Amino acid sequence: MLYGETMGTRWRVSAVASTNVDLHLLHHDIQSRLDVVVAQMSTWEADSDICRFNRAPGGTWHVLPQAFFDVLRCALDIAEASGGAYDPTIGPLVGLWGFGANGAGHRIPEAEEIAAARARVGWRRIELRAETLSALQPGGVSLDLSAIAKGYGVDAVVMCLRERGIAAALVDVGGELRGYGHKPDGKAWHVLVESEEESDDDEPCVLVLESGKAVATSGDRWHRFEQDGRRYAHTIDPRSGRPVEHAPASVTVIADTAMQADAWATALTVMGMQDGVAFATRHGLAARFVAHAEGRIDVRATPTFPQPPAA
Incomplete structure (x- = not known):
């Protein structure tokens, strides 16, 4: 059993491995994969790729790391399939109600505030260019991938374990x-x-x-x-x-x-x-x-x- 911390929660891996596997190295590799997810997609890290995208001026295109691009593309696909019940551009609303990295305390916003935040939300405003791994910041969009990035972290760890020749494993990141x-x-x-x-x-x-x-x-x-x-x-x-x-x-x-x-x-x-x-x-x-x-x-x-x- 290997375990550690990431994304404000704990990760745990039950691995079926041969006796010659270096568990210290394996732990390092797992933590490194999760650290990459945080560096790219955490809204709690001011220098993350997602925070830089959110601060970018409108009308600008940004080349994203492969993992970030893949997660955002999946997020947009599910936003479309769900009729907008899931929307990765929900950041302004999450913060307005006092949740997430940009929340300033729980409160009930005024109707005008909600309307202003909703004007910045809309997954259809994001455009992607697969050939260059680029995404358009249309202006005012604040991505929040907290409802998908942790799941991706699990997938990234599974990929890491398979690459290291681990025959079987159960990966848990904060309950996913x-x-x-x-x-x-x-x-x-x-x-x-x-x-x-x-x-x-x-x-x-x-x-x-x-x-x-x-x-x-x-x-x-x-x-x-x-x-x-x-x-x-x-x-x-x-x-x-x-x-x-x-x-x-x-x-x-x-x-x-x-x-x-x-x-x-x-x-x-x-x-x-x-x-x-x-x-x-x-x-x-x-x-x-x-x-x-x-x-x-x-x-x-x-x-x-x-x-x-x-x-």
């Missing part, structure tokens, strides 16, 4: 997971899904993770605030400019990459229980929703979400 191969006993990786449910007595969701698959969970159990008896979630709906109302307590998504699972979990959270379940079912997404309704826990899963293993 991806596994490949099998445990030493030949069995598949079993993972506990973060339920975000209120009670410690709730039964956890256990998944048998198919080799190569990833799982991510979005939820507002810890990231929220209350004012005047009303709860405000940290998940902002880019379409309204306001925190999602009646958001599911958690949404778990299984996908081919942790990057995709991470972003789709956010998109489905924004859609809400009813619309999210319908959308995920219609599009074949493997998703599990948990919500609180009239004093009870409401759990729904799409047909493609795997059943828990038999006890």
Whole structure:
């Protein structure tokens, strides 16, 4: 077991490796891959590539590092597919409500402030040039990849482990997971899904993770605030400019990459229980929703979400 810190959370790798593998070197390689993600995509680092892009004048094109470009392209694809429920240009709204690196304390903004921030949000404003790995800063756009970069970090670590000849591993970065191969006993990786449910007595969701698959969970159990008896979630709906109302307590998504699972979990959270379940079912997404309704826990899963293993 190897572990460390990144992106304000912890990473952990359970690796099935031969006895001649230098674990100290492997740890260094894993941490280095994650440090690259932070250097490119963290809004908490003033000198990161994403912060430099966000500060750039309007109408300028910027050559991005390959990883940054790939994540942004995936983010824009999911923004389009989700009808804007997920939007990587949501930065101004996140900060306005007091969340993220640019938040100045939780508060309820005035309608005029929300309108002004929404005018700077819109994934369609970003243009990419694949041949030069370039992105257009149209002016005033503030990218926030926090709902996808952590997932990409998991994928980057998996790629690192495969390159180092590690036969099998389970990678966890702040609760976003991806596994490949099998445990030493030949069995598949079993993972506990973060339920975000209120009670410690709730039964956890256990998944048998198919080799190569990833799982991510979005939820507002810890990231929220209350004012005047009303709860405000940290998940902002880019379409309204306001925190999602009646958001599911958690949404778990299984996908081919942790990057995709991470972003789709956010998109489905924004859609809400009813619309999210319908959308995920219609599009074949493997998703599990948990919500609180009239004093009870409401759990729904799409047909493609795997059943828990038999006890």
